[in-house]
Amino acid sequence: MRLSPALVIGAALSLTAVGLAALSFFWTPYDVTRLTVAARLQPPSAQHWFGTDHFGRDIFSMVMVGARASIAVALVAVGVGAGLGVPLGLAAAARRGGWLDELVMRLNDLIFAFPSLLLAIMITATLGPGAFNAVIAIGIFNIPVFARVTRGAALSLWTRDFVLAARVAGKGAARISVEHVLPNVANLLIVQATIQFSLGILAEAGLSYVGLGVQPPMPSWGRMLNEAQTMIYVAPWFAIFPGLAIVLTVLGLNLLGDGLRDLSDPKVRRAR
Amino acid sequence: MIAFLVRRAATLALTLLAATAVIFVMLEVAPGDPAVTMLGLNASDEAVAALRAELGLNAPPLERYLAWLAGMLRGDFGVSYTYRTPIAELIADRLAVSGPLTLYALALSTLIAIPAGVHAAAHRGRAADAATLGLVQIGVATPNFWVAMLLVLAFSTGLRWFSAGGFPGWGDPLEAMRALTLPAVSLALPQAAILTRVMRSALIETMSEDYIRTARAKGLSERQALRRHALRNAMIPVLTIIGMQFSFLLAGAVIIENVFFLPGLGRLVFQGVVQRDLIVVKSVLTLLVLAVTLVTLAVDAAYAAVDPRLRARRR
Secondary structure, three states: OOOOHHHHHHHHHHHHHHHHHHHOOOOOOOOOOOOOHHHOOOOOOOOOOOOEOOOOOEHHHHHHHHHHHHHHHHHHHHHHHHHHHHHHHHHHHHOOOOHHHHHHHHHHHHHHHOOHHHHHHHHHHHHOOOHHHHHHHHHHHHHHHHHHHHHHHHHHHOOOHHHHHHHHOOOOHHHHHHHHHHHHHHHHHHHHHHHHHHHHHHHHHHHHHOOOOOOOOOOOHHHHHHHHHOOOOOOHHHHHHHHHHHHHHHHHHHHHHHHHHHHHOHHHOOOO | OHHHHHHHHHHHHHHHHHHHHHHHHHHHOOOOOHHHHHHOOOOOHHHHHHHHHHHOOOOOHHHHHHHHHHHHHOOOOOEOOOOOOEHHHHHHHHHHHHHHHHHHHHHHHHHHHHHHHHHHHHOOOOHHHHHHHHHHHHHHHOOHHHHHHHHHHHHHHHOOOOOOOOOOOOOOHHHHHHHHHHHHHHHHHHHHHHHHHHHHHHHHHHHOOHHHHHHHHOOOOHHHHHHHHHHHHHHHHHHHHHHHHHHHHHHHHHHHHHHOOOOOHHHHHHHHHHOOOHHHHHHHHHHHHHHHHHHHHHHHHHHHHHOHHHHHOOO
16 A cells, blocks of 8 residues: 555644653753843744744744644534534434434535534633633534534435344444544544644644634743734744744645545545 | 514514624623723723713613614714724724625625526536536635735735725726735635536536436427426525625625725724724624624525415425
């Protein structure tokens, strides 16, 4: 089996981001909580690869620590979306055409009618800013996505012979959903999870950028960009590196998702 | 066709009604008493009670919900807690910035994406296609507010072609458009990437259809078949995405308007949230959901006009 370049590059970028975030728990080049005013606003150099901010903190270390918040919020939001969306989608497909199916689809329409970022801003504003509420705000939008993908894929599985065989064997709808439908939609869900993960990182960055996500003193990529904005004339590097971190991580996850999709279904390869 | 549109309109009206209920309930549970916010923490209890009565905050929630809906239907959105002006006027003012900004961005994104997508599809598998796909991947991964910061860095501090923010008003339309250019470009670029990908894949899919083979068999060159037959049919998914982008652009404008200090709807919502001016938030949000719903209906109508098969389908 040949691995596609997208898969290799995507996996490498994603693993680098996750690896740096994990490493930051044990080691960073500099302590991000120590302020060194003498070393403030230094351009990138051998000592400070990404330069320093207005408090003299090492930006490379901050990008490493900031990765934690972005990755954690996006990952938990995917968990929320899949945890609620997948059972809903499975149930809707098992009772296709019934009231539950109708209800799930209408709730989908309702959530999709809201401009997502705007509702996320409203939710965090209502519940108060912070990482936990950012997870809820982003996670809510993942629910209909997972419900829809699961339902769509599960619907066609319910017409297949092996499901029929399971019904003849006397298995109930719930057992068939878990034992026969779920394993067959798992590939699709993993691809979708990768995509939602990358969208979550973008959303978290947006929320933190407007001050509604992760709160100080915890660094996050979005908050760093917010702070960098006022200093963009004197310290452009402060605005460039956290942004690059976002782009490379999201790019990596998207490529990983594409690669996994091609891997799980060679028929769609190059069709998109 | 008419029956189809009536059915779609009814569904969307119900969605809209449910959306207003969700907005109302969500802001109802929001902490913070608007009367206290308006008067400040040192206000006396009597003053707060008087203001609560004036704002009609003492009525039961259902009554207030219905009164709010009835008001909106008449075009009366209520009075802002903080600005002390009718919300309809505030919204009209802000719409004069956000409306043109969204359309400007939508136009840019379409103008970039359709030629880019067609070119990539026509040169499928070659260098131009690969380069386009690479740029698409980068565009999709880039947050629009970071694009905005880079644009400010390049064009307002570096080249000094555009101002870094603010809006001079529509007195001088050219200056106004200039002030909206960097915001519109930063909104448009990530969306253009998505649209390019959709255009390319829709066209590639259409080119493998039987009627294209027939057209080629009749002696049309690949390029002629693409122009005359494939392009029109490939526009259907592209149209949906353009419709969907409208809501993304409106939402994205919240952040971009904050980057460029533009007095638009997004900033109005954001300030309303920060100042707990919830009636403004409620109204603007409802209006945005209405806009998204209307665009969805327009896209459905365009669909039905283009493809008769869709009229018969239920979902």
